[in-house]
Amino acid sequence: MGRDASSPVAYTAQTRLLVIAPHPDDETLGAGILIQRVREVGGRVDIVLLTDGDNNPWPQRLLERRLRIGGAGRTRWAARRRQELALALRELDVPADGLHALGWPDQGLVPLLLQPGNDLVPEIAALITALQPTLVVAPALADRHPDHGTAHVLVRLALALTHLQPLLWTYMVHGRELPGPSFVVDGSAAQRTAKQAALAAHASQLALGRGRLQRMAARPERFAPVVVEVGSGSCLPWFPPWWLRPWLRLDLVCLRGVQRWTWAHAPLRLEASCGFSALDLAGTDGAPHFARLSLPLRSPWIFDHWGWAELE
Numbered sequence: 587m588g589r590d591a592s593s594p595v596a597y598t599a600q601t602r603l604l605v606i607a608p609h610p611d612d613e614t615l616g617a618g619i620l621i622q623r624v625r626e627v628g629g630r631v632d633i634v635l636l637t638d639g640d641n642n643p644w645p646q647r648l649l650e651r652r653l654r655i656g657g658a659g660r661t662r663w664a665a666r667r668r669q670e671l672a673l674a675l676r677e678l679d680v681p682a683d684g685l686h687a688l689g690w691p692d693q694g695l696v697p698l699l700l701q702p703g704n705d706l707v708p709e710i711a712a713l714i715t716a717l718q719p720t721l722v723v724a725p726a727l728a729d730r731h732p733d734h735g736t737a738h739v740l741v742r743l744a745l746a747l748t749h750l751q752p753l754l755w756t757y758m759v760h761g762r763e764l765p766g767p768s769f770v771v772d773g774s775a776a777q778r779t780a781k782q783a784a785l786a787a788h789a790s791q792l793a794l795g796r797g798r799l800q801r802m803a804a805r806p807e808r809f810a811p812v813v814v815e816v817g818s819g820s821c822l823p824w825f826p827p828w829w830l831r832p833w834l835r836l837d838l839v840c841l842r843g844v845q846r847w848t849w850a851h852a853p854l855r856l857e858a859s860c861g862f863s864a865l866d867l868a869g870t871d872g873a874p875h876f877a878r879l880s881l882p883l884r885s886p887w888i889f890d891h892w893g894w895a896e897l898e
């Protein structure tokens with residue numbers, strides 16, 4: 587049995603850890619030590635890989651020495667990154683049958699989730715039901731990479747669908763940690779070395795960001811337990827400037843599906859106490875509801891400015 591001074595649980599042979607990784611390398615950066623801690627006591631580790639990280643043109647241009655990347659190029663890059671992930675998982679002692687790759691489009695999870703009738707949530711729910719995790723580790727809702735925040739939304743909705751209640755911890759890759767309870771999972775020197783070896787296996791990602799990724803992997807692993815505060819209302823955390831509002835779009839996602847509005851038509855109320863409130867949108871079904879504010883213009887900048895927020 588293993589335990590961290592600050593970790594709320596002990597890991598045992600009965601621990602079944604499920605790590606949600608939007609792209610190859612997130613499992614290592616987010617949970618490379620935790621994965622080893624669970625494995626060293628004989629626990630089971632499964633990785634759900636949402637995308638193959640195939641939409642990653644700048645490292646690909648550099649390593650393949652070509653400017654144009656077509657469909658075949660993306661397929662080739664996906665295969666390369668899957669191979670790198672297989673090597674990384676070996677370093678972290680995760681058996682090959684622990685990898686569950688869904689092959690969804692890299693940088694495409696937001697449009698996919700907002701598509702009416704998509705079955706992303708049931709697909710993850712089916713995996714969770716099959717794997718019966720005791721601990722799920724998923725990206726933080728506030729992660730600025732749209733695939734990461736959306737992965738959080740997907741996991742929360744999938745868990746609500748299964749009615750299973752494993753522990754749920756989040757990790758942040760892009761963005762600053764939010765205030766609130768969190769704890770650190772630490773490993774031995776050998777485990778920290780293995781984590782760097784797993785990162786090195788993702789060689790394509792080191793081509794442009796070696797120092798940054800190595801420093802990130804050297805940081806202690808910090809997780810935040812998901813705690814939903816009941817009764818905090820439905821105040822949106824955003825107050826966009828008036829001149830931008832005509833272009834903004836608000837999306838709401840819950841188990842009943844997706845609703846979309848332009849800002850002007852969204853059912854919002856301006857309240858003195860909290861800014862814009864969406865009181866009628868959060869349901870009473872006890873399942874989570876998430877809103878997303880975005881500016882749907884073409885831009886080379888992929889990171890979210892506002893991103894997702896949970897309505898309670």
Ligand SMILES: [Zn+2]
Binds near residue numbers: 609759
């Ligand atoms: Zn990622």
